[in-house]
Amino acid sequence: MVEGRCPESARNTFKQTPSSVTCKPLKRAKCGPDQGVNGPKLSHEEANGNEPQNQSKAGCLTAALTSDPRVKDSGKMNPDEKMQMLEKVGKTKALVLTLVYRDGTTQLDLEQKLTQAVCGLLILMKNNVDRSTPEDTLGPNDSLVYLKLEHTPAWAQQHNHQSQELFTRDILLQVLSRSQLVVCYKAKDLLRTALQFYGRDLSWKQVAGCHIQDPQVSGWLLDPTNPSSCYPDLLNKHSKRPHTTPALGTKKVSQVISGLYSLYCLNMKLCFKLQSQGLWELYSDMELSMISVLAAMESHHIHVDKEALKRTSDLLGAKIKQLEQEAHRAAGQIFLVTSNTQLRTVLFEKLCLHKRCENKKLPKTINKQQQSTSEAALLQLQDLHPLPKIILEYRQVHKIKSTFVDGSFSTTHQNYVSSTWYQTSSVTGRVSAKHPNFQALPRQPLQITKKQYIEGKEEEVVTVHPRAMFISQEGWTFLAADFCQVELRLLAHLSSDPELLRIFTNPQADVFTMLASQWKGVSEGEVTSEDREHAKRIVYSVVYGAGRERLSGILGVSAEQASRFQDSFLQTYKEVHAFIQRTIQQCHKQGYVLSIMGRRRTLPNINAPDWGIRMQAERQAVNFVVQGSAADLCKMAMIRIFKLVSSSSSHSARLIAQLHDELLYEVEDSQVEQFADLVRSTMESLQHIDHLGVHLKVPLKVAVFSGKSWGSMSELNIPPMSPSLSL
Secondary structure, three states: OOOOOOOHHHHHHOOOOHHHOOOOOOOOOOOOOOOOOOOOOOOHHHHOOOOOOOHHHHHHHHHHHHHOOOEEEHHHOOHHHHHHHHHHHHHOOEEEEEEEEOOOOEOOOOOOOOOOOEEEEEEEEEOOOOOOOOOOOOOOOOEEEEEEOOOOOHHHOOHHHHHHHHHHHHHHHHHHHOOOEEEEOOHHHHHHHHHHHOOOOOOHHHHOOOOOEOHHHHHHHHOOOOOOOOHHHHHHHHHOOOOOOOOOHHHHHHHHHHHHHHHHHHHHHHHHHHHHOOOHHHHHHHHHHHHHHHHHHHHOOEEEOHHHHHHHHHHHHHHHHHHHHHHHHHHOOOOOOOOHHHHHHHHHHHOOHHHHOOOOOOOEOOOOOOEOOOHHHHHHHOOOOHHHHHHHHHHHHHHHHHHHHHHHHHOOEOOEEOOEEEOOOOOOOOOEEEOOOHHHOOOOOEEEEEOOOOOOOOOEEEEEOHHHHEEOOOOEEEEEEEEOOHHHHHHHHHHOOHHHHHHOOOOOOOHHHHHHHHHHOOOHHHOOHHHHHHHHHHHHHHHHOOOHHHHHHHHOOOHHHHHHHHHHHHHHOHHHHHHHHHHHHHHHHHOEEEOOOOOEEEOHHHHOOOHHHHHHHHHHHHHHHHHHHHHHHHHHHHHHHHHHHHOOOOOOOEEEEEEOOEEEEEEEHHHHHHHHHHHHHHHHHHHEEHHHOEEOOOOOOEEEEEEOEOOOOEEOOOOOOOHHHOO
């Protein structure tokens, strides 16, 4: 049986009505070997040696939990009781868990702050899996245990403190290595917390095989367009339970107990829905595995060159001031460059640039239908006056400084940063990142002209690369593996267009040069760099459903020219147009579309009477099939490599970032070439995934790069190694 897949006894229970659903425990793999990770993240208050302001709220909830007769406080157990508890955790039919936070909330309350500090873990040990949810009492043979999750400084530790921390660690190890059902809302936070608190004793490799059922993930899979932001919303959406007002003391404990039982039942209902909608394999084989991958990613740190970060921030700040002055001179007046209202006044009331746009339909704002100051509008205006180009450069420099350089400063702890990775924020299945958002860091360096104030001295051009400020640890190297043109390859597979398929028969060919050659009807030698860039932009405008106005802004041509480019491209690749129409027709008929691995997006507006709304849904349908399939492939690559490394006693490489089609690892210097071959061969082998019925008509190509900083990576040309040497 495939690990994580629901056994037949559980499948039978899915045929019952939702109110009576139960599910037998799912089989999961045992956890891998041990290896150390970085230590816990500290809250701002802890880092400064201050007591958090919300300590009293946490104390109230902790005191209420530990004094409630329904809850066993692990801190008050004697050695024999602890041994019995460890055995019970291993044998109980189902565990339902929630983290307790310092502000007196749990994971089952309204959405918590991103940086909320954890102070404890509450575990419901459920033996009667058929029992309906009690309001505030424990079921027969069920029990609750509260584990304190707070570090005691080494100087203050006594023997009982050390003993308690060891017991908590052992309980967590039991939870992570169970073969029976474990349920936790936002399970990634639980795994990350375990790694942060017990990093010296608990390796990230030990969470690699843990499949904890997470209703947040299953609820998102069922409705990725409208995922619930917190547990009460998810519960109300699927169980129609009225929202309860947060309580204090004993009533709060009763709410938490009731919440754990409702979480268990909700999980069973969602499992039933996943099974009935054909999403169970995707959930159990892919998305549950991703929870461990992301938790491990968050436990790894990316080191930062803080001096380079400071120099770059100062340089960008000086450039911003220079661009502001240039904008004021070009406009003939002082105005707030960051104000769209003031910029609109200058561009369209004073300079009247919209009146000089021949054959160009400038975009308007959505709500007030005023002239837009968006990037697309400025791109169309940039040849008419110097100001739009200055504003475009200002925005680019300002975004890099505020979001990536200064943003990295604000999230830097000592000399490293660590993103928060989100599994359920994208409708296409893509992973996203925040604080900082590594995925939005520009791939290409930025050329900045430093103005000289000495007469006769030429202006100095400085290259700024935000990625260059992220550096590998001593003795380690960054290694990036990138799926080459994965969306275009998927488009060729999905459409079966013979001309597109022919492009990929030559693995050494420049794909976009060949594409431009076919489209333009010229030899490859006659293709200009502009032709190549146009072909690249046009094919992705087809994939992402960009309209002619958007494409015209990107290419710097009129909307009519952009429309002709798209039409001529689709005339050249007729099967691509047929695939688009076929996808739209299927969506009109069934109301949803699927990725190559069965990911689903329902589009309720696909048959809307309003033409604009209906067209948007049609574009979303095509985009989802291609981009959702690319997300599937990237996730499967992350999971397979994660499992290979975690099951190996020699490999120590760690995944530190995912950038859509690119995976970024940190690898020991001595293992770079060996690991590069392992990563490349594993990713390219995903052309065929037998158990999911995936057989792509085109090969997958992966480029591998390495370097000591993220901004100075060079491509590795490594001959394939013998399979016996891969691990």
